Amino acid sequence: MEIKEMTMNDIEIRSAEIEEEIQQENADVETLTAEVEELEARKAQIIEEAEQRKREVEEVKQTAEALNEQPEMEERKVMTNEEIRNSKAYLEAYANYIKTDKDTECRALLTENVSGTVPVPEFVYDIVKTAWERDGITSLVRKSYLKGNLKVGFEISGEDAVFHEEGDDPIDPENLVLGVVNLVPQSIKKAVQISDEVYDLRGEEFLRYIYDEITYRIAKTAGEALLAIIEACGTVSTTNAPAVAQIVSSTASIGLIAQCLAELSPEATNPVIITTRHNWADFKAAQYAGQFDVDPFEGLPVIFSSALSDFGNSTHANVIVGDLGYGALMNFPNGQEIRFKFDDLTLKKADLIEVLGRMYVGIGVVAPNAFVQVVGGGD
Secondary structure, eight states, X not given: OOGGGXXXXXXXXXXHHHHHHTTSTTOOHHXXXXXXXXXXXXXXXXXXXXXXXXXXXXXXXXXXXXXXXXXXXSSOOOOOHHHHTTSHHHHHHHHHHHHHOOOHHHHHHOSSOOOSSOOOOHHHHHHHHHHHHHSTXXXXXXXXXXXXXXXXXXXXXXXXXOOOOTXXXXXXXXXXXXEEEEEOOEEEEEEEEEEHHHHTOOHHHHXXXXXXXHHHHHHHHHHHHHHHHHHHSXXXXXXXXXXXXXXXXXXXXXXXXXXXXXXXXXXXXXXXXXXXXXHHHHHHHHHHHTXXXXXXXXXXXXXXXXXXXXXXXXXXXXXXXXXXXXXXXEEOTXXXXXXXXXXXXXXXXXXXXXXXXXXXXXXEEOSTTSEEEEEOSOX
């Protein structure tokens, strides 16, 4: 995990590991010291961001107090549900709902009956939205919000339209072969440990901490799950899985991405490149070594993912090229809401509470040859 993505909990775990490593006889003290400095810098960044949020909350409180000191209006304005869900009282009620899974307090504050899930505060919605946008893969995937399993049809093979002159014999019916992808929702879960002090935080402070800790991790896992599905697809479409083309290469070369683009369906009009940072460096090294005045990435966006393998490692695909918006779909039967469970017993002796965040989503490849994967094994 990169240090810039670490949470405070991640930093504490890594710091403890370094304390043990640095005591070993052959420890690389210089490298470990440098890592400690980076961890401290990341910790300072997290603290500064938390302080900034506190300052913003304090400004809102001061503004609210100033407004309360004004003379009462003759006619009281009725707040809308949108205004209520951003109020301090609703933030407190929603935080209690997250902790207890009881929404009675939230519903009592709303001016209109709300069926299904109670609405989240606006800043919580923004945190979830931002988390999915931060992950380069999931931000580009098409999304739907249909209940239950979702079946998506795709064309395996068909025939082009033909000209027909008036009076000619009727044209032959099209020989059309279709497949169906069944997107079955599954739970993506992420567990973190928090202290009793964090659990006792109120309203916005508690909600922001919990959602910041968990939502990005879930979005990242969803993106990596899609890559695994792409890798598992065969090179020929079946009745329940679209084809993903495959190119075999154990090294980066200037023309490799161009080869990938040639294998894509004409409908894949917005392709991106997904690979590791080391592979990106190999492509650039090939460019520099030949002094080529060309872009090995053909002007396409590059998304980094540690879920793929470096060249020379056949554990996973080395590169995936494709159109995420056209070829993939994520279906959220319950919306992009995170559900939480709290376990305050297992780690009670350490004064820690384990929080499990869960999201329900179906993920699949839904179009043939929308993706190409490069795998190792030869040039």
